[in-house]
Amino acid sequence: MTTVTTPAPRSDTPGSDFARLSREIADAGLLGRRPGYYTLRITTVTALYVTGWIAFVLVGPSWWTLAVAAFMAVMYGQVALVAHDVAHRQVFRRRRASEVSGRIAGASIGMGYGWWQDKHTRHHANPNTEDLDPDIEPDLLVWSQDQARAATGLPRLIGRWQAFLFFPLLTLEGFNLHVASGRAIANRRLKHRALDGTLLFAHCAVYLTALFWVLPPGMAFAFLAVHQCLFGVYLGSVFAPNHKGMPILSADDRPDFLRRQVLTSRNVNGGRFTDLALGGLNHQIEHHLFPSMPSPNLRKARTIVRRYCRDLGVDYAETGLIASYRLALTSLHRAGEPLRRTRVRA
Numbered sequence: 110m111t112t113v114t115t116p117a118p119r120s121d122t123p124g125s126d127f128a129r130l131s132r133e134i135a136d137a138g139l140l141g142r143r144p145g146y147y148t149l150r151i152t153t154v155t156a157l158y159v160t161g162w163i164a165f166v167l168v169g170p171s172w173w174t175l176a177v178a179a180f181m182a183v184m185y186g187q188v189a190l191v192a193h194d195v196a197h198r199q200v201f202r203r204r205r206a207s208e209v210s211g212r213i214a215g216a217s218i219g220m221g222y223g224w225w226q227d228k229h230t231r232h233h234a235n236p237n238t239e240d241l242d243p244d245i246e247p248d249l250l251v252w253s254q255d256q257a258r259a260a261t262g263l264p265r266l267i268g269r270w271q272a273f274l275f276f277p278l279l280t281l282e283g284f285n286l287h288v289a290s291g292r293a294i295a296n297r298r299l300k301h302r303a304l305d306g307t308l309l310f311a312h313c314a315v316y317l318t319a320l321f322w323v324l325p326p327g328m329a330f331a332f333l334a335v336h337q338c339l340f341g342v343y344l345g346s347v348f349a350p351n352h353k354g355m356p357i358l359s360a361d362d363r364p365d366f367l368r369r370q371v372l373t374s375r376n377v378n379g380g381r382f383t384d385l386a387l388g389g390l391n392h393q394i395e396h397h398l399f400p401s402m403p404s405p406n407l408r409k410a411r412t413i414v415r416r417y418c419r420d421l422g423v424d425y426a427e428t429g430l431i432a433s434y435r436l437a438l439t440s441l442h443r444a445g446e447p448l449r450r451t452r453v454r455a
Contacts, residue, residue: 125365162181170324194404196222199402223293279341349434
């Protein structure tokens with residue numbers, strides 16, 4: 110496990126370090142809603158999503174339909190990113206509007222909105238914290254050497270070479286999203302689980318009916334595989350650079366809110382295309398500090414947050430996209446080292 114050394118908080122002005130930063134961000138007007146931006150973004154994504162399914166019907170039983178499958182994989186990813194912003198109440202101020210639109214977006218890609226929101230909320234509260242962050246649970250991969258030593262079953266088998274298997278395994282992430290959403294319906298603590306279950310079942314029924322109605326079985330299975338596998342790769346590639354390879358905290362030894370969010374997150378450099386492809390999550394540090402900040406404001410907030418962290422002496426991690434994947438894979442390889450040693454001794 111990586112040890113995090115936290116600098117001493119500043120004490121030259123009253124209030125916590127985060128409170129002072131928050132006031133500076135608010136004074137810059139970066140917490141305000143962006144209705145024009147989200148109207149354009151949601152309208153564009155919806156139009157492209159619908160256009161993709163129209164193209165699927167028009168192309169019909171032709172192998173060119175696999176190109177449509179690849180396009181729809183990207184569209185599913187973009188819808189997921191819109192659902193993410195909606196869930197964080199970046200789009201609508203009122204909870205009711207956020208939940209309704211979030212469920213519609215989730216249903217359109219076969220994702221249980223309530224399950225994902227619960228999981229993602231726990232991640233934001235405890236990023237990269239063992240036993241608290243669901244994103245680093247050792248369900249298939251191990252994220253630390255302590256997890257590797259305790260691993261059994263699939264994590265123990267896969268963990269030895271998980272860095273090499275990471276991107277191939279992402280092809281299963283789309284399927285996992287649907288399966289995990291379905292399994293969550295059995296959780297009695299999940300709010301609105303009957304509604305989420307109905308929407309998930311409706312999506313799967315309509316999706317599979319459309320595939321096997323329009324395409325012959327072999328082509329339908331090929332479309333399903335290309336669509337869901339590329340969707341998984343896209344989704345995993347968006348989220349992998351954000352925290353993987355950053356320090357992992359223990360539940361008993363955690364820094365204050367600002368340092369907890371900054372030290373466990375990584376930004377990805379890039380221009381507007383990077384913002385579009387990653388849905389603004391390339392500004393992960395700012396997003397974790399201000400999760401309700403509209404994503405187009407994150408780039409502007411980055412200048413303020415980076416300077417503020419430099420003044421505090423807090424490490425601010427920022428790198429290119431390819432370098433971020435390399436760091437994540439290096440961390441995965443290092444985490445699996447105890448399993449490789451065990452195999453050598455055996």
